[in-house]
Amino acid sequence: NAGVMQNPRHLVRRRGQEARLRCSPMKGHSHVYWYRQLPEEGLKFMVYLQKENIIDESGMPKERFSAEFPKEGPSILRIQQVVRGDSAAYFCASSPPNQAGGANEQYFGPGTRLTVT
Amino acid sequence: AQSVTQLGSHVSVSEGALVLLRCNYSSSVPPYLFWYVQYPNQGLQLLLKYTTGATLVKGINGFEAEFKKSETSFHLTKPSAHMSDAAEYFCAVSDRATSYDKVIFGPGTSLSVIP
Numbered sequence: 723n724a725g726v727m728q729n730p731r732h733l734v735r736r737r738g739q740e741a742r743l744r745c746s747p748m749k750g751h752s753h754v755y756w757y758r759q760l761p762e763e764g765l766k767f768m769v770y771l772q773k774e775n776i777i778d779e780s781g782m783p784k785e786r787f788s789a790e791f792p793k794e795g796p797s798i799l800r801i802q803q804v805v806r807g808d809s810a811a812y813f814c815a816s817s818p819p820n821q822a823g824g825a826n827e828q829y830f831g832p833g834t835r836l837t838v839t
Numbered sequence: 840a841q842s843v844t845q846l847g848s849h850v851s852v853s854e855g856a857l858v859l860l861r862c863n864y865s866s867s868v869p870p871y872l873f874w875y876v877q878y879p880n881q882g883l884q885l886l887l888k889y890t891t892g893a894t895l896v897k898g899i900n901g902f903e904a905e906f907k908k909s910e911t912s913f914h915l916t917k918p919s920a921h922m923s924d925a926a927e928y929f930c931a932v933s934d935r936a937t938s939y940d941k942v943i944f945g946p947g948t949s950l951s952v953i954p
Contacts, residue, residue, distance in 0.1 A: 757944075764944040764946040765929065766944075767941065767943070767944075813883070815883075827873075827885050828885075830882035830883040830884070831882050832881055832882045833880075833881075
């Protein structure tokens with residue numbers, strides 16, 4: 723069973739360009755989470771999605787950032803008009819449908835390291 | 840709202856020595872607690888988790904953690920450090936006030952193991 727896949731692993735964009743980050747969850751997982759990790763910092767929650775639905779986007783910047791998880795295909799995190807402050811590692815995690823009485827483990831992908839020049 | 844603090848952003852131990860990484864949390868409801876490890880240029884991997892039941896939780900690679908409600912702590916320990924344990928360690932709490940498993944991560948502790 724393949725793990726969470728993210729691509730590209732490294733992405734370089736110039737200021738003002740768009741960045742598209744892709745995440746394919748583990749087979750059977752219907753929940754996807756995106757996190758951002760800045761140097762010397764922990765992971766900051768950005769958004770939680772289920773198939774075709776955004777459940778919680780409270781951690782997403784209001785402008786330039788969007789996320790989707792279509793019925794078919796990977797989840798996409800899109801950053802428009804990137805700025806240098808967007809340079810970070812972006813991690814995707816997935817989990818299976820909620821299990822009553824338990825805490826689902828989140829399985830993390832290897833991350834996409836975005837560099838804005 | 841839940842939050843997590845990790846005392847010590849950098850910890851160094853000698854190979855073979857005890858590893859102790861500290862984690863304290865705040866939560867208005869009984870929490871679910873996690874420890875994750877991140878090796879360089881990789882994603883996070885679950886070491887162990889506490890949900891209910893036994894307060895001493897054993898994880899992978901010889902790590903364990905004890906949930907102490909009175910101290911709101913979930914410290915991670917390993918009796919004998921190995922060079923391969925050098926990594927970033929994150930404590931996390933699941934926000935059970937939400938309808939899903941929203942996980943709040945601490946800032947992380949970087950563990951160095953000295954030969």
